[in-house]
Amino acid sequence: MKIIISLLVVACFVLSCQEEQKEEKEQEVSRLEIDNSTNKVGLSKDIKFIPLNPARGDKAPQAGAIYGNIRKDVATGYIGKFKNGFSSPPHIHNITYRAIVMNGELHNADEKAPKMWMTTGSIWTQPKGQSHITAAQGENAMAYIEIDSGPYLVKHEGEAFESDEKPINMHASNVIYLGKSESKLIGENCDAKIAYVWEKKNGENGYLLKLPTGFKGNVYSEGSIFFGIIISGKVAYTMPDSGKIIGLDQGSHFESKTKAIHDISTNEESLVYIRTNARFMIE
Template identity: 50%
Template sequence: MKNLSAYIILGFSLLIISCSNHKEKDNKTEIPNLTNKVVLSSEINWEKLNPARGDSSPQAGTIWGDRKGTVATGFLAKFVDGFSSPPHIHNVTYRAVVIRGEVHNDDVDAENMWMTPGSFWTQPEGAVHITSAKGEENIAYVEIDHGPYLVKPISEAFDNGEKPINIDASNIVWLNTNKTNWINSESKAEISFLWESKDLKGTKGLFVKLPKGYKGTIKSNGSIFHAIIVSGDLNYTLPQTGETKSLDAGSYFNAKDKAIHSISNSFDAEVIVYIRTNGTVKIN
């Protein structure tokens, strides 16, 4: 009887190992071309956003793309406390998210409306505006659909028909698993859909909110996937090496093809991530 029990235990153990190996094999073969990449905020290279202003210029750190080229680009803009730009325009429309500090972006005569981390705004090309910032550290994520990103005088202002959008973090509308099928039924994550462009073949931007204690995956199926940590800290495990990296606000992860992003939030606050993609995502 003892020998029989030993054989049963041995067989059961082998079954578990077999299933585990099969699952591991499936995970490896599900995504044959691993393109996952991580850039930490500490690895960002900073330069002058508007060199013509010299030392008064905000700083810029390109995350993806080429701010000086013609391609779509995402970069961080850093402002000193008390910064206020002169009235100006841009040659391209941009979208932006406040990551640290407080930012005001509006018409020249508008009263200050300080947007806090997690706020979202858009600035149409050709429209006259100013940008101000207050706080010990002020950083915004900025993205353009094509470049180069230039600052121009108000004498070249024009109306392209777009209207600016300013959404404070407190006015973001969040959807849970009962409102969208992009979230697994067992997940407590939430999504806010911010924009979508038909001209860019369905490219869209969204916020994802991950609660304290979250551990799971974000599956993406597009050829474009850029994710910026807006607030909080996130652990990200690279599938190529198994290495786990801690991403703070301003850090970035991406993929150039279908991918599984293994992430967890073991910290004391929720995490908000901004995602730009031309596909769909599934949060498990």
């Protein structure tokens, strides 16, 4: 009996080790040289802005798509610009969105809620169908906003409806960043930090990377979806084929559609939002 129990314990231990090794292997990100890279960059100066709510024209916040199209049924990431002192009437949206403050201070909540001004790096989500207002203060107030499908519509609060989603407002001071000793996505010699923002059942994820001044390293990605949007600061990006260095300021981005190596560096602390559908690692 003792021999049988011992064998069972050993077998369980071996299976456990095999599972751990399998998990670690699955979590590894390829560092091989990439042929036929799909690396691209997009510059903030090339973003074209349109009224977020066509009915209000220039009085409405302005929306500039980084990818996708807010008028179509596609996943879209865009920059929303708000004038100092802007405050919307109560309204709803037909779809849920998530947002990260880039500049200024933004408030997004129920009409009767006290103001909670969110600063750069703050995160909020707005469930579809729920009545709310959005307000802004400060020059050049703007946010990165993301939807999984469209079109993005603004409707009267009288059309409000219930969903199973709840809103989230998280001030930047409450966002928790993990370092190399706490996250497997950060290399052992890397001083970058990461915050886990959201996760979907289909494997898509959102993260915030905090890069220190003087950072120089690589982001190894494997997803068919991979976007790195500059939320604040500036990032120097080296193109893999030509070796050309391109400066990416706030609102600019880098992307890829296959396995890729993103060579980045900074001269100031920078915040980068990552959206992807596969594992990645920064070293």
